[in-house]
Amino acid sequence: MDAVADLPLSGIRVLDLSRVLAGPWCAQVLGDLGADVIKVEHPERGDDTRDWGVPTSPGNTSYFDSVNRNKRSIGVDLATPEGLAIVRALARDSDVLVQNFKTGGAEKLGLGYAALAAENPGLIYCSIAGYSSDGSEAGRPGYDLVVQGESGVMALNGEAGGPPLKFGVAAVDLFTGQFAAQAVLAALYQRERTGRGRTVDLALFDCGVALTSYYGLEALARGIDPPRYGNAHPSIVPYGVFEAGDGPVVITVGNNGQYRRFCEQVLERPDWVADPRFATNLDRSRNRAAFIPVLEAELAKWERAPLIARLRAAGIPCGEVMGLREALTCDRAREAGLVVAAPENAHVLAPPYRLDGRRLPVRRMPPGLGDSSAEILAEQLEYPQDARDALRAKGVVR
Numbered sequence: 001m002d003a004v005a006d007l008p009l010s011g012i013r014v015l016d017l018s019r020v021l022a023g024p025w026c027a028q029v030l031g032d033l034g035a036d037v038i039k040v041e042h043p044e045r046g047d048d049t050r051d052w053g054v055p056t057s058p059g060n061t062s063y064f065d066s067v068n069r070n071k072r073s074i075g076v077d078l079a080t081p082e083g084l085a086i087v088r089a090l091a092r093d094s095d096v097l098v099q100n101f102k103t104g105g106a107e108k109l110g111l112g113y114a115a116l117a118a119e120n121p122g123l124i125y126c127s128i129a130g131y132s133s134d135g136s137e138a139g140r141p142g143y144d145l146v147v148q149g150e151s152g153v154m155a156l157n158g159e160a161g162g163p164p165l166k167f168g169v170a171a172v173d174l175f176t177g178q179f180a181a182q183a184v185l186a187a188l189y190q191r192e193r194t195g196r197g198r199t200v201d202l203a204l205f206d207c208g209v210a211l212t213s214y215y216g217l218e219a220l221a222r223g224i225d226p227p228r229y230g231n232a233h234p235s236i237v238p239y240g241v242f243e244a245g246d247g248p249v250v251i252t253v254g255n256n257g258q259y260r261r262f263c264e265q266v267l268e269r270p271d272w273v274a275d276p277r278f279a280t281n282l283d284r285s286r287n288r289a290a291f292i293p294v295l296e297a298e299l300a301k302w303e304r305a306p307l308i309a310r311l312r313a314a315g316i317p318c319g320e321v322m323g324l325r326e327a328l329t330c331d332r333a334r335e336a337g338l339v340v341a342a343p344e345n346a347h348v349l350a351p352p353y354r355l356d357g358r359r360l361p362v363r364r365m366p367p368g369l370g371d372s373s374a375e376i377l378a379e380q381l382e383y384p385q386d387a388r389d390a391l392r393a394k395g396v397v398r
Contacts, residue, residue: 004363007034008355012188015094016040016071017087017111019047021144021170022204023100023128024067025177030096030184031070032351032360038094038376039068039367040087043075043398046369056346058368065366067177069348074377075370075398078109082396089381091116091123096184100128103138113199123197124187126180130204142204144170151208156215159230176207237284238262238295241321244304248321251299251311256280261314266307267298342366370398 004010012035016027024039024047031037041047046059053063077083088110091097097116099106106112106127113125127133130142148154148166158165183200191197209216218226226234233239239252253259259281263272272278277287284291299307304320311318322330328339340348340362351360377383377397391397 004034007360009034009188012036012096013094014038014096014098015087015090017097017099017101017106018128019100020049021063021067021173022176022180022202023098023126024049025174026126026128026180026184027071027098028067028069029178029181031364032353034360035096037071038090038372038380039071039073040076040078040090041073041369043077043370043395046073046075050369057342057344060346060366060368065342065346065348068366069362070351070364071367072364072372072376073367073370074373076373077396080394080396082391082394084110086377086381086391086397087111088116088119090376092119093380094120094123095188096124096126098126098128098180098184102141103129103133117197121196122191124184124191124200125197126184126200126202128176128180128202128204132203132206133201144173144204147172147204147208151205152212152216152219153208155225156212156228158228160228160232162228162230164228172204172208172211175211176202176204179207179210232292235285236281237288237291242296242299244302244307245300246303249299249304249307250319250321252317254317258314258316259284262311262316265314266310266316269298340365373397 009030012030014027014030014035014037016024016037016039018024018027019041027037027039039047045051047064047068049063049067050059050061053061055061056065074086076086078087091111099111101109101111107115113123113127116125117123129138130140130147131137145166148171149164151172153172154164154166157167180200180202183202187198187200212219215226229240231241233252236252236254239254241248241250243249251262253262256279260273263269276283278284278291308318308320327333333339337359338350338352340350342348342365346365348362348365350362353360374388377388377391378385383391388397
């Protein structure tokens with residue numbers, strides 16, 4: 001069977017009118033699963049993220065490449081009647097549309113759900129905004145960092161006694177994109193039974209609150225914010241990042257049986273098992289302030305390689321703390337095929353999904369701005385050459 005035809009969303013067309021991270025991530029997930037994703041960009045500026053991060057090729061950057069694999073790009077000026085006509089024509093032939101205009105922006109352009117569904121009743125119309133579209137803050141723009149602060153996500157992250165800290169990546173944006181893709185897939189599944197499309201709405205704030213998960217419920221149950229623990233676990237000891245003599249190592253002692261092996265077989269400290277302050281996890285949690293300093297002093301005597309070897313031999317989950325480049329170029333990542341080389345010494349990350357034991361492919365590298373405009377106009381919309389030439393001459397398309 002053809003590799004593309006064998007993908008779950010083969011034959012599904014997605015029109016990606018979104019920009020930056022959350023919307024493009026949603027569309028990228030659908031593209032990874034086999035959909036034909038057409039990304040609509042401004043013909044001169046392109047997506048905002050083409051100007052963010054490290055340049056990877058002419059017109060592309062690390063930010064853009066991270067959320068736009070398995071897509072085609074068409075550069076269209078939506079401020080022109082001709083440009084809007086192109087997008088409406090593409091929407092008539094699409095299964096899914098993803099947009100993150102400011103609330104009401106798509107409707108002003110004639111690209112709202114009601115207008116497009118009148119011509120394409122099976123359209124799944126996914127909207128991503130900062131805040132609920134029916135709430136008092138619907139008009140506010142949504143930014144990941146702002147929402148990390150407002151949703152409580154930042155409050156649970158950081159070192160004990162330190163200030164709130166944002167995640168290293170735009171976690172709310174990326175989770176929102178993933179949630180959106182899940183909802184779109186559910187809507188597509190339902191359409192198989194009903195033949196009807198529907199709207200899918202995601203708000204960054206809603207997804208940020210969802211991301212607080214068990215910490216959020218703990219705050220509600222206790223009536224106060226839970227303390228921050230940095231790399232440590234709030235209720236399991238020892239469980240976190242510790243400094244060996246030559247670098248950091250993750251050690252996760254998940255139960256009292258593992259703790260006994262950790263003390264006796266790894267560190268050769270059976271006295272810690274007998275010490276009533278440290279005998280059970282509840283004891284160690286209550287006496288964290290006394291236990292952690294002596295543990296840190298003991299671990300500092302070891303180099304990482306022999307320490308990790310002993311931990312693994314004793315069945316204690318553990319690992320090195322790697323630098324980011326080190327992690328992406330290590331044997332583990334290489335064997336898994338997680339990094340795909342692109343022309344001009346650029347790279348993209350591979351989709352994380354495996355079906356029937358095979359990782360889903362990167363069928364298309366992140367597109368250059370408008371690199372499929374001619375193909376889409378000619379093949380999807382059947383514009384003749386003279387019409388395509390006229391649109392280019394007027395600056396409607398790139």
